[in-house]
Amino acid sequence: MSDVTLSEFVEATAVKFGIPGLAVGVLADGREVFACHGVTSVDNPQPVDSDTLFQLSSITKTYTATALMRLVAEGRVELDAPVRKYIPELVLADEDAAARITVANLLNHTAGLDWNLVVDTGDGDDALAEFVARLPELDMIAAPGDRASYSQAGYNLAGRIVEKVTGQSFEQAVAELVFAPVGLSHSFFDPREITARRFADGHNAEPDGSLTVARTWRPTRANNPGGGLASSAADQLRWARFQLGNGGAVLPAESLLAMRRPTVELRASSFGDAIGIGWFLRDIDGVRAIGHGGSGNGQFAELLIVPEHDFAIVVMSNAGPEGIACNQVVVRWALEHYLNVLDRDPEPLPYDATRAAELAGTYDIDAMTLTIAADATGLSLAVGIKPKIRAASDQELPPDYPAAAIGLLPGDRDEYVVTDGGLRGQLGYFSRDDNGRIVGIDLAGRLFQRIDA
Template identity: 60%
Template sequence: MSHETLTDFVQATAKKFDIPGVAVGVWMDGQEIYACHGVTSIDNPLPIDKDTLYLVGSVTKTYTATVLMHLVGSGLVELDAPVRQYIPELQLADEQAATEITVWNLLNHTSGLDWGLIVDTGEGDDALAAYVEKMDKLKQIAPPGVRASYSQAGYNLIGRIIEKVTGLTYEKAIISFVLDPLGLSHSFFARDDVMTRRFAVGHNLGNNERLSVARLWRQSRGDNPGGGLVSSVSDLVRWSQFHLHEGKSADFTYILPMELLHRMKDPTIALKGTNHDALGICWFLRDVDGICTIGHSGSANGQFSELLIVPERNFAIVALSNAGPNGIPFNQAVVRWALEEYLGVVDRDPEPIPYSETRAQEIIGIYEIEAQIITIRTDGTKMTLEAGIKPEIRAAADSEMPPDYPPADIGMLPGNGDEFIIINGGFQGKRGFFTRDESGTVNGLDLGGQLFKQTSKPK
């Protein structure tokens, strides 16, 4: 396994995508290798190394799910139990859903809850409880158990279950049950812990086509279970090793019984028209060139993470980057290169079919979730997708929010005609599909396992 070859590719790819600072780690054949390039910030630059801290976004969910499964293994939580068994005060917009949603539904994103809430509930120990109190404003987009739809709010609810069952704050529970036992000494939640160490800041591309430092640096504490962890590429590689092996801590104490560790990787619900085949418990599962992979990605404001594990080959790769919109394409390019270079596994995007005006007129529209909006347009020769934060949410925000993604071309894929792929831009290669009502009319768009309901046609 060549360190020099990895370093050369990472450096060249970071320059190609104009990423200020990247960190990549690979685990293979009992070895760790790292390739780091660039700086933490274009305004206050420090060199990136394997212990530099990044916001890992939704990769945090893998830690949240693992601790929840630890509590299952300890007999303190039942997967089939209703959430109200642990959070009796839970109130949702849909009362029937509030009584029916189970812990299992939260873990594999089948709760039917919308993505989440844009709300700041402070930095106190009650932040998560306060977030849950506001969930009566959250839309129910499907009955529990009917379909998968990715939900940040669902994982914040898991965090609250962890608090109620353990009597600890969510953060202390994660530290006590996984971070400390595994010796993950470069993983934190609190800003005070981060600011005394070397950490990366996000960057976004402005209207002048230049990168600038992203602010807000991170979301509020109430979002920690779904995306608040700050960690390093070295700790994430060690986290991958834990999930590859026997669920033991550094001193060989079992954190997670083997049965539950393996159960997290088993398919629980099939995913249609996405970049993944199924969901396990938190993990996204995909067959790549005949090899089963498990993984999770994450994003914060101008920071992006990708973690992919290949259990049957004892292999893992982690990629971290600190600039949008090209952080995701950088991470994906590195992961694909590593799969082919080290395992001989080739991952290629499917080819779209030729443009059809008839099909385009069926699906152009404005599609929304709680805080985000996607617009599909056509100019008569191709279709484009625009994704961003709802204007009213941006206008009401009291701090800077991530910029909207510029329009990207999309193409329909062979098959039933409702699946598509994004052809270029920051979401290049991401796949989705359009949903239809009983009459066959398009009424929704699923992107990345997240359902956006159509609300109108573009003007």
């Protein structure tokens, strides 16, 4: 095991990946250790510390799920109840699905909803209600319960349930149900609260490698339930301690344990082996971990908890496209250094040009296009926001991910791993129809459907 300290490793890793600011917190043996490096912004540099606010993006989903589980424990929500019990006005592209989707389907991404709607319904207290009214525009990718597919829209709909049941705005309800009783003093949705404190800007790389500040700092208000929370490394370790504890005044211990139990299995997913309630579940070198990641415009966060060792690590970085890879390297180092647990990418097969030609094509979801290309040397994957979405948006959107090499994994399940670039280490798989034709690809838990054939 290396004699390098956490602070030394964090600094070296930030420099290696060109990350301006990196905040890391580790909970081990009952102690909290923080290692922070760099600055909040290349334009207005302030030192990053354990209280600096970063965008958590999709880690927010663990808070939304916990708030709903509190309402379940209080008898105000039923997990197996149809969503229409709480939102009777719900209309979707598929009427049968609208009638059948349950609260549990939203929390484990099995509702059959596509990833999200790229709409801005404003900053008012009606933002979520207006978002839900637009859901008939969202494609259905499967029948409820048929498969897991990561859906931001599903969590935004779950946030609307919180509003309807409590009679409060989503943000007020989560503050009362979760933030206050857990003791989270540096976790905010409100931009005014965030900008009154030290916060990290996201950064994106220019073609020459230089970094520029991402001008769009946070998602629209309707996306708060799925990804709008800003928080600090210190608060994230408080959150981890709560999840490892007995629930206190927030949740019965059994409810916390229920959130960690598998509800649906995942296939070839970097998220893990299964989804619980709000958490992704993984077996890493013989130990069970729960966690969630988040990606925003030039900001990336990762929270991993190992309950059997009362261990947790949070990593937050403020530059793309290398933020995901940087965070993964730090998490893996901490697992090995503190727990002697090794986490490694699987080894791909040698390149097979005939098999690759079957996979090459164009795939998309509502806002993004994914291109698989095959040549004499290998397969590559590129993903980016659709040009028409960029042209229609009045906000800055994250840059596209350039083409990166992928390799197929052993077996006959059409699974792959990304082997270089900002997405390296990401797992996924190709889908076939009943005739054996390739019709889709999963990346980051999202189903991109083939559109070129």
